Amino acid sequence: xxxxxxITTPVSALSPEEAADELAxxxxxxxxxxxxYYQDDAPTVSDAEYDALxxxxxxxxxxxxxxxxxxxxxxxxxxxxxxxxxxxRHAVPMLSLANAFSDGDVAxxxxxxxxxxxxxxxxxxxxxxxxxxxxxxxxxxxxxxHLVRGATRGDGFEGEDVxxxxxxxxDVPKRLRDDSVPEVVEVRGEVYLxxxxxxxxxxxxxxxxxxxxxxxxNAAAGSLRxxxxxxxxxRPLKFFAYAWGEFSGALPADTQAGMVGWMQALGxxxxxxxxxxxxxxxxxxxxxxxEERRATLGxxxxxxxxxxxxxxxxxxxxxxxxSPRWAIAHKFPAEKALxxxxxxxxxxxxxxxxTPVAKLDPVTxxxxxxxxxxxxxxDEIARLDVRIGxxxxxxxxxxxxxxxxxxxxDKRPADAVPYEFPAVCPCELKTPxxxxxxxxxxxxxxxxxxxxxxxxYQKVEHLRHFVSRRxxxxxxxGEKQIxxxxxxxxxxxxxxxxxxxxxxxxxTNFKKLKDKEGFGTTSVKNLVDAIEARRTIPLERLIFALGxxxxxxxxxxxxxxxxxxxxxxxxxxxxxxxxDADARAEMDAIDQIGDAVxxxxxxxxxxxxxxxxxxxxVGQLTTIEDAEKPLEATPVAGKTVVFTGSLEQxxxxxAKAMAERLGAKVAGSVSKKTDYVVAGxxxxxxLAKARDAGVTVLTEDEWxxxxxxxAGG
Ligand code: IVH
Numbered sequence: 039x040x041x042x043x044x045i046t047t048p049v050s051a052l053s054p055e056e057a058a059d060e061l062a063x064x065x066x067x068x069x070x071x072x073x074x075y076y077q078d079d080a081p082t083v084s085d086a087e088y089d090a091l092x093x094x095x096x097x098x099x100x101x102x103x104x105x106x107x108x109x110x111x112x113x114x115x116x117x118x119x120x121x122x123x124x125x126x127r128h129a130v131p132m133l134s135l136a137n138a139f140s141d142g143d144v145a146x147x148x149x150x151x152x153x154x155x156x157x158x159x160x161x162x163x164x165x166x167x168x169x170x171x172x173x174x175x176x177x178x179x180x181x182x183x184h185l186v187r188g189a190t191r192g193d194g195f196e197g198e199d200v201x202x203x204x205x206x207x208x209d210v211p212k213r214l215r216d217d218s219v220p221e222v223v224e225v226r227g228e229v230y231l232x233x234x235x236x237x238x239x240x241x242x243x244x245x246x247x248x249x250x251x252x253x254x255x256n257a258a259a260g261s262l263r264x265x266x267x268x269x270x271x272x273r274p275l276k277f278f279a280y281a282w283g284e285f286s287g288a289l290p291a292d293t294q295a296g297m298v299g300w301m302q303a304l305g306x307x308x309x310x311x312x313x314x315x316x317x318x319x320x321x322x323x324x325x326x327x328x329e330e331r332r333a334t335l336g337x338x339x340x341x342x343x344x345x346x347x348x349x350x351x352x353x354x355x356x357x358x359x360x361s362p363r364w365a366i367a368h369k370f371p372a373e374k375a376l377x378x379x380x381x382x383x384x385x386x387x388x389x390x391x392x393t394p395v396a397k398l399d400p401v402t403x404x405x406x407x408x409x410x411x412x413x414x415x416x417d418e419i420a421r422l423d424v425r426i427g428x429x430x431x432x433x434x435x436x437x438x439x440x441x442x443x444x445x446x447x448d449k450r451p452a453d454a455v456p457y458e459f460p461a462v463c464p465c466e467l468k469t470p471x472x473x474x475x476x477x478x479x480x481x482x483x484x485x486x487x488x489x490x491x492x493x494x495y496q497k498v499e500h501l502r503h504f505v506s507r508r509x510x511x512x513x514x515x516g517e518k519q520i521x522x523x524x525x526x527x528x529x530x531x532x533x534x535x536x537x538x539x540x541x542x543x544x545x546t547n548f549k550k551l552k553d554k555e556g557f558g559t560t561s562v563k564n565l566v567d568a569i570e571a572r573r574t575i576p577l578e579r580l581i582f583a584l585g586x587x588x589x590x591x592x593x594x595x596x597x598x599x600x601x602x603x604x605x606x607x608x609x610x611x612x613x614x615x616x617x618d619a620d621a622r623a624e625m626d627a628i629d630q631i632g633d634a635v636x637x638x639x640x641x642x643x644x645x646x647x648x649x650x651x652x653x654x655x656v657g658q659l660t661t662i663e664d665a666e667k668p669l670e671a672t673p674v675a676g677k678t679v680v681f682t683g684s685l686e687q688x689x690x691x692x693a694k695a696m697a698e699r700l701g702a703k704v705a706g707s708v709s710k711k712t713d714y715v716v717a718g719x720x721x722x723x724x725l726a727k728a729r730d731a732g733v734t735v736l737t738e739d740e741w742x743x744x745x746x747x748x749a750g751g
Contacts, residue, residue, distance in 0.1 A: 047482075049094075049097045049098055049101055050101070052098065052101070052102075053632070053634075054102060054105065054630065054632070055588065055630075055631070055632040055633075055634045055635060056634070057098050057101070057102045057105055058102075058105050058590065058592050058593060058630055059588045059589075059590050059593065059634070060094075060098060060590075061095065061098055061099070061102075061105055061106075061107055061110065061590070061592065062107070062590020062591045062592045062593065063590055064091055064094065064095040064098075064111065065095075065107055065109050065110060065111055065508075065590075065591060066506065066507075066508050066590070066591065067091060068088070068091055068092060068095065068111040069109070069111070069507060069508065070506070070507065071083055071088055071091070072111075073507065080256070081256075084372070084433075084434045084440050084441075085340065085369075085372075086372040086433065086434070086441070087440075087441070089137055089139075089369070091111075092111055092112075092137075093137075095110065095111050095112060096112055099112060105592070105630070107591070107592055109508075109591070112360060122198075122263075122265055123190075123198035123199050123200060123263070123265075124198070124199040125192075125196050125197070125198065125199070126187065126189040126192075126196065126197050126198065126199045127195065127196050128177065128189070128191075128194070128195060128196065128197060128283060129224070129283060129284040130224070130283040130284055131194050131195050132175060132177060132191040132192075132194050132197065132226065132283070133194055133357065133360055133361055133362060134194065134360050134361050135170075135343065135361050135362070135365055135366060135367040136358075136361045136365075136366050136367070137341075137366070137367050137368075137369050138344075138366050138367065138368045138369070139368075139369055139371075141318075141322055143366075143368070144318055144321055144322060144325075144344070144366070144368055145318050147344065147366045148163070148165065148318050148321075150363070151163065151346060151351075151355060151363065151364065153691065154354075154355060154363065154689060154691045154692065155351060155354060155355070155689065156689050162316060163316070163346070163351075164293070164314050164315070164316060164346075164347035164348065165314070165315050165316075165321060165344050165345065165346055165347060166294050166295055166298075166312055166313065166314050166315070166344065166345045166347050167312070167313050167314075167315055167320075167321050167324040167325065167328075167342050167343070167344050168280065168309050168311060168312035168313075168342065168343055168345075169309055169311050169328055169335070169339040169341075169342060169343070170339055170340055170341040170342060170343045170367050170368075170369075171228040171230050171278055171280075171309070171337065171338075171339055172230065172254070172255050172337075172338035172339055172340045173228040173229050173230030173231070173254075173255055173258050173259075173337075173338075174190065174191070174228065174229055174230075174255070174258060174259050174262065175190075175191045175226060175227070175228055175229075176188060176189070176190060176191070176200070176204065176226065176227065176228070176229045176262070176277070177189045177190075177191070177197070177224055177225075177226045177283055178204060178210060178224065178225045178226070178227075179222070179223075179224045179284070180214055180219070180222070180223045180224070180225070181221060181222055182219075182221055183213055183214040183216070183217065183219050183223075184212070184213055184214075185201075185204075185205065185210065185211065185212045185213070186201070187199065187201050188200045188201045188203065188204030188205070188210070189201075190262065190263065194360065198263065200262055200263065202267040202270075203261075203262050203263075203264060203267050203270040204229075204262070204277075205267070206267055206270045206271040206275070207229065207275045207276065207277050208274075208276075209275075209276050209277035209278075209306070209307045210277050211304065211305035211306060214304045214305060215303070215304050215305045216303065216304055219304065220285060220286045220287040220290075221286045221287070222284055222285065222286040223282070223284075223285060223286075224282055224283035224284040224285065225279050225281075225282055225283075225301055225306060226279070226280070226281040226282055226283055227277055227278045227279035227280050227281065227306070228277065228278050228280065229258055229262050229275050229276070229277050230254065230255070230258050230275070230276055230277075230278070230337055230338070231254040231255075231257050231258040231261070231273070231274070231275060231276065231337070232254070232274075232276060232336050232337050233254065233336050233337060233338070234336065235254075235273070235274045236251070236253075236254040236257050239251065239257055239261075239273055240257070252406050253338070253406055254337070254338050255338060257273070258273075258275055261273035261275055262275060276307070276337070277306075277307060278307055278308060278309050279298070279301045279302075279306035279307065279308050280298065280308065280309065280343075282297060282301075289349065291349075292348065292349050292350065293347045293348055293349060294345050294346070294347045294348075294349065294352075295312070295314050295347055297349070298312060311324075311328055311331070314347055321342075321344055321368075324342065325342045325368055328342050329342075329370060332370070339370075340369060340370055341367050341368050341369040341370050342367075342368045343365060343366070343367050343368075344365060344366050344368060345364060345365040346364040346365070351364065352364040354688070354689075354692060354749065356692070356695060356696075356699075357699075358695070363695075372433045372434060372440075373403050373433070373434060374403070374431055374432065374433045374443065375401045375402070375403040375408070375431070375432055376401070376429055376430070376431055376432075376446060377398045377399045377400075377401035377408070377429070377430065377432060378398065378399045378427065378428070378429055378430070379396050379397070379398055379424060379425075379426060379427070379428050379429075379430045379442070380397050380398065380399060380426065380427075381396075381397040381426060382394050382395065382396055382397065382413065382419070382426065382457050383395045383397055384460060384464050386463060386464065386465070386487055386493065386495035386496060386499070387495075387496075387499055388496060388499030388500055388502070388503050388585060389486065389496070389499075389587055390463075390486040390487040390488070390489065390490065390493060390495075390496050391474075391484045391485070391486055392415075392459075392460070392463070392471060392484075392485045392486065392487060393412065393413075393414065393415070394412075394413040394414070394415070394416065394418075394419060394457075394459070395410050395411070395412055395413065396410065396411040396412070396413050396424070396430070396432075396442050397409065397410060398410065398411060398430070398432065401432070403432065403433075403434045403440065406434065408432060408434055408440050410440075411430075411432050411440045411441055411442045412440075412441055412442075413442055414483075415483040415484055415485065416459040416483070416485060417483040418483075419457055419459065422442060422444060422445055423445060423456075424442060424445050424457070425445075425450065425454040425455055425456050425457060426454065426455045426457060427450075427451045427453065427454040427455060428445045428446070428449070428450055428451075428454055429445070429446040429449035429450070430442050430443070430444065430445055430446070431443045431444050431445075431446065459471075459485065463487035463489055463493055463495070464495075465487075465489070465493055465494050465495050466494070467489055467492060467493060467494070469487050469488055469489035469492070469493055470487075470488055471485045471486065471487055471488070472485065472486055472488050473485055473486075474486050490645070491645065491647055491648060491651075492647075497524070497532065497533075498520070498521055498524050500585045501520045501521075501524060501531065501533075501534065502517045502520055502521070503583070503585045504520075504534045504537075504583050504585065505517070505520050505537070508579070508582060508591055509579060509582055509583035510534075510537075510572050510575065510579065510583050511572075511579075512537070512565075512568050512569055512572055513564065513565075513568040514561055514564050514565040514568050515537065515565060515568065515569070523536075523537075523540075529543055529544060533651045533654065533655070534583070534651065534654075534655045535651070535654035535655045535657065535658050537569060538569060538573065538655075538658035538659075539658070540566075540569065541566045541569070573658065573659050573660040573661070574659070574660055574661040574663065575659060575661075575662060575663065576598075576662075576663045576665070577598040577601075577602075577603065577604055577607070577662055577663060577664060577665050578591075578594045578595045578597075578598035578599075578665060579594075580604065580659075580662055581594040581597050581598055581607065582594035582595075584642070584652065586638050586639060586642045587638040587641070587642070588634045588635045588638045589635060589638060589639070592630070593630070593631060593635055595665075596628055596630055596631055597625075597628070597631070598665035599665045600625075600628045601665075602664055602665050603662070603664050603665075604656065604662040608652075608656075610624065610625060611639050611642075611643045612643055612649070614636060614639050614640045614643065615639070615640050615641075615642075615643035615644040615649075616644075617640075622636055622640075625639065672700040672701050672702075672745065673700075673744055673745060673746070674697065674700050674701065674702040674713075674714070674744065674745055675700065675701030675702065676701060676702070676703075677702045677703070677713040677714060678702065678703045678704075678705050678711050678712050678713050678714075679697050679702045679703070679704055679705070679712070679713065679714045679715075679716060680704070680705050680706070680707065680708050680712050680714070680715045680716070680724060680728070681693045681694065681697075681704065681715075681716045681718075682715060682716070682717050682718070682721045682722075682724040682725055683717045683718035683719055683720045683721030683722075683725065684718045684719055684720050685716075685718040685738055686718055686719070686738060687738050687742075687748070687749050688738075688749035692749055693716070693749075696745070696747075696749070697745075700745055707724065708724050708727045708728050708731060708733060710731070712728065712731070712733045713733070713734065714733070714734050714735075714736055714741070714744075715728035715733050715734070715735045715736070716735075716736045716737070716738060716740075716741045717735055717736070717737065718737075718738060
């Protein structure tokens with residue numbers, strides 16, 4: 039049983055420690071979903087749930103900008119590529135789009151652009167609207183008009199070389215029609231499958247006794263990422279061109295629509311529904327029109343993408359972390375359906391949180407059969423007043439695990455049974471369940487099993503966490519395998535150290551391992567090698583992997599940097615557990631670490647059982663690498679900059695965005711902490727103050743020279 043902690047605290051009520059902790063959790067959770075979506079083609083949450091996680095992450099970051107993580111999902115796109123294909127570095131990163139969910143979001147998008155560019159109200163601003171194809175993005179590189187490479191997006195910076203496979207796609211020209219094209223042209227777009235072809239592929243899969251795909255997107259992804267291009271050839275993939283990457287020489291057009299027209303003239307298929315609009319009202323009209331046609335298009339779309347038409351404006355607008363400021367995806371609302379709730383099951387997560395899951399009569403929502411939906415926590419069950427036997431409305435946007443929205447009271451049977459939330463953990467220990475108290479001392483919505491490490495569910499979840507990507511990340515030993523070894527009578531893995539003794543315990547020279555389901559000769563060898571490789575581990579990963587409450591990745595990194603070595607950290611942790619006030623105060627003084635973390639460390643290392651588990655583990659490791667010092671990246675990283683006067687080559691917003699992208703802080707007024715004042719004509723008191731204080735004053739050009747780039751990239 040897997041479970042996750044559910045988010046309940048309003049962002050405004052979060053303490054900095056809670057925020058840091060949640061951001062760490064969100065980073066890991068979103069990365070996991072990205073991996074399952076992009077690499078494994080097997081997502082486990084709906085798009086709506088995924089979007090909600092990203093939104094929550096952005097909301098917390100907006101309130102606590104100082105807590106934005108290096109690995110924040112808002113700075114990364116998708117997941118790193120899988121090992122099977124050669125890697126391809128994208129010359130121009132393949133970024134992602136921010137989402138709009140309402141008409142208001144669209145109005146705000148347009149208003150933001152106008153503000154950023156300082157456009158007068160009567161100045162026209164053309165924006166294109168086109169369907170957001172629910173497939174996977176792909177880059178096609180042409181040299182002297184010949185297709186030389188196809189690549190997937192991967193993590194946005196590095197994708198996979200799928201050249202042989204894209205060559206099988208009819209919509210992808212192998213030679214460009216025009217002989218005078220620039221030497222290097224990289225066309226980007228979406229690989230997708232039509233509904234009809236998807237149905238045929240699934241029929242064939244079923245007839246051959248193979249697993250069927252959940253939806254056209256997964257089928258397209260699975261087909262494009264086939265190691266055998268012959269299989270791809272039998273899957274009639276299609277391609278819409280809508281963007282571009284690397285380009286030698288000048289672009290052939292100066293608008294988005296012009297570029298798309300150019301691509302069409304070269305032989306690419308472009309989407310016929312693309313329109314250029316002049317106002318928010320027009321954009322929304324196109325959105326509703328496309329939404330109405332959705333069912334009859336013959337392929338999946340999940341929204342409408344708006345893009346500023348003029349390319350010079352796109353350049354000026356630039357990017358905010360992972361997405362362009364000049365484009366947004368207006369998502370369609372999630373799909374809904376009615377079904378009967380037959381039962382409620384409890385899942386226990388790593389921290390003991392009990393999550394109720396609705397067991398439903400299978401129902402098809404947007405082409406996918408749904409049988410489970412999350413109910414979050416007992417308060418949600420009470421709020422919905424959902425009873426067993428009720429007809430419920432559920433919602434899903436893209437893939438699995440949907441949500442229960444409400445009950446259809448008219449259909450409630452007389453014998454519908456109210457649900458009683460269990461007072462004890464569903465495991466055999468039947469440990470009492472307690473209501474969590476939040477850091478603010480209030481009652482939280484989450485119920486937890488108090489069994490901690492004695493609880494078998496929590497033990498499994500701890501092991502899962504231990505092997506997760508941001509912890510020990512052992513290739514071939516994922517959540518599934520670890521749960522399997524936990525139950526295995528022959529080669530049990532009950533605690534982390536057991537992973538490192540697996541090979542030694544299998545005295546039959548891996549025969550036992552080879553006999554396990556899913557392990558062939560090579561994968562056993564790979565697994566053993568992967569485990570051996572992890573006997574060397576960076577300190578911050580080790581601390582994170584321990585699964586101490588409130589110690590997410592950022593906190594683990596802070597602790598690692600503060601103590602430097604494992605011995606120093608472990609000694610302090612034990613002193614804290616023993617009640618040493620000096621050790622407590624010392625940890626409390628570390629940047630971004632507060633009482634919640636110190637208490638959690640005290641509690642964790644105060645358990646004799648944990649101390650033994652940790653010692654066993656460390657006994658199996660060869661090297662715990664000391665913590666690294668942070669890197670200095672750009673000439674202005676960590677510097678404080680003030681912009682003043684009327685800038686001539688960029689707006690104030692652009693200047694601010696540029697400085698922040700380069701790691702500088704932008705302040706509104708000059709103080710002792712100011713490193714640079716960038717002054718345009720007409721600068722007044724701030725400039726005078728800067729001169730008085732001896733702060734370095736730069737012109738716009740000097741600023742560009744310092745940072746090594748100009749406005750617009
Ligand atoms: S433009 C810089 N246009 O949506 C961003 N993307 O979340 C360029 N997508 O990775 C992307 N249809 O896979 C663009 N008409 C469209 C699209 C589209 C689907 C996908 C694409 C991208 C993702 C962004």
